[in-house]
Amino acid sequence: MKYRSPALVAVSALALGVTLATSVPATAGGAPDPSPPRTGPDFTKGVLTTGLHDPYELLWGPDGHLWTTEKSGLKVIRIDPATGAKTTALDLTGKAHHSEGGQDGLLGLAFHQMGGGNGAHAATHVYVSYTYMTDTPAAVTGETRRLRIVRYTLDSGKHTLGSPQEILSGLPSGTDHQSARIRMGHDDKLYYTIGDQGANQLAHACNPNWAQRLPTQDEVNRHAWYATYQGKILRMNLDGSIPGDNPAINGVRSHIISYGHRNSQGLDFSPRGTLYQTDQGPKTDDEVNVITKGHNYGWPYVAGWRDDKAYTYANWSASKPTPCKDLTYDDIDIPPSVPQQKETDWKGAFVPPISTLGTTVDNGYDFRNPKCAEGGLYFICYPTVAPSSLTYYAKDGVPGWKDSLLVTTLKDGSVHRLKVTPNGRNVGNPERLWTSQNRYRAIALSPDGMTVYVATDSAGLVRDVHTGAPTTKLTNPGAILTFRVQR
Secondary structure, eight states: OEESOGGGGGGGGTTOOOOGGGOOOBOTTSSBOOOSOOOSOOEEEEEEEOOOSOEEEEEEOTTSSEEEEETTTOEEEEEOTTTOOEEEEEEOBTTBOOOTTSSOSEEEEEEEEESSTTSTTOEEEEEEEEEEEOSSOOTTTOOOEEEEEEEEEEETTTTEEEEEEEEEEEEEOOSSOOEEEEEEOTTSOEEEEEOOTTTTSGGGTTSOOOTTOOOOHHHHHTTOOTTTTTTEEEEEOTTSOOOTTSOEETTEEOSEEEEOOSOOOEEEEOTTOOEEEEEOOSSSOOEEEEOOTTEEOOTTTOSSSSSOSSOEEEOGGGOOSSOGGGSEEOSSSOOTTSOEEEGGGOOOOOOOOSBOTTOOOOTTOOOOOGGGTGGGOGGGGSSOOOEEEEEEEOOSSSTTOSSEEEEEESSSOOEEEEEBOTTSSOBOOOEEEOOOSSOEEEEEEOTTSOEEEEEEOSSOOEEOTTTOOEEOOOSSTTOEEEEEEOO
16 A cells, blocks of 8 residues: 555554533644643642653552553563552563554553452452464454453562463454553453554555444354454453343344444543543544443544534545555545545434543644644644543542543643533533643552552654644653642
């Protein structure tokens, strides 16, 4: 396949009741305008530790330490929150696979304490997801990467992970849009997000987007997950089996509880059990969603709301008579052989977002911002901010923050806070915090809620905080930052 600019391939490394009032205007540089000046508490920024290799997940562990996965380093790292000292809890070198510049590697992490309390029969299980290579290319795409979820047992004396038990394998994986958030539900089920693998864009433009494709009963019986689980959120028993109360979608019960997602890198529960999710938009419409079992969230037919604003579904994989492989991919100028479909042309039922983080723009928006013209890196100036993780703030530590969503972003290196309404189904306008020239990848909280920890990517493109132009100069690459509230 030919490309208009080799630099466009860098987008793959970006990883990258409705309340309409959640949108705020976009600036000429493409980033949403910051919300009004904060009147809340001040924070002190610090750097807890550096030298991490693309930290992907960040959690406060049951041992009082921070735990992170290294996407490219292929290790699970334990971090002392007082000193920043790092130790290796698990090394998957030789088992997990990371492609240089790709979004595959060692990804998700979740804890589950078994037996209750801290007694002799208590044990902590740790669930990890990672990419591995196979000798079997997938049909249509030819992809040989797959993903597995493995359960380990925490050795509380050595602080290492051992006794691996594979619970699910053969899941979709590739070099783009992995999503890969694991969360333990209040129902003792595992929830896992899988992206659309970057289908229909850039290096994967000729791959069909299967975010709407649902499995047949035969495919479930054969464990044929690769095509049918792309662009989905899964729910599974702790042994990887399909829960009997999962929804039967189109008459078939599988691990899938929701579908029509693009790149769900944020996932978390409220104390009441409401499941919130973030999804990265294409050129507009990053999403914050409330996930309801059995429902469709619209992608790729709809981005954000079904409003026909600045988005049409261009199906490159279906190009004819000129086949996709003979086309020059362009995210803005679509050749006539590529079928296009307006959002309102699709009549399917779907769940709209509760917020788009201020990234919705109207028709006529100029996506070719001259600030990003060099190298054809226009996507950095798109209105999207690329939400990368989500945590529900349910604590009393920061005044005014209880019942808020905290969302990290990649392109504008910030944390966005959205206040959740009492019904749990809507949010207020996003408040942008702690903007810096970094790619904020993951977020965790101290037990008292007074400190917010943020993991940063080791490399990648971000908006320059002064000019808005693309830059690879990161202020704190591969680090854990701390934001401590001042009282």
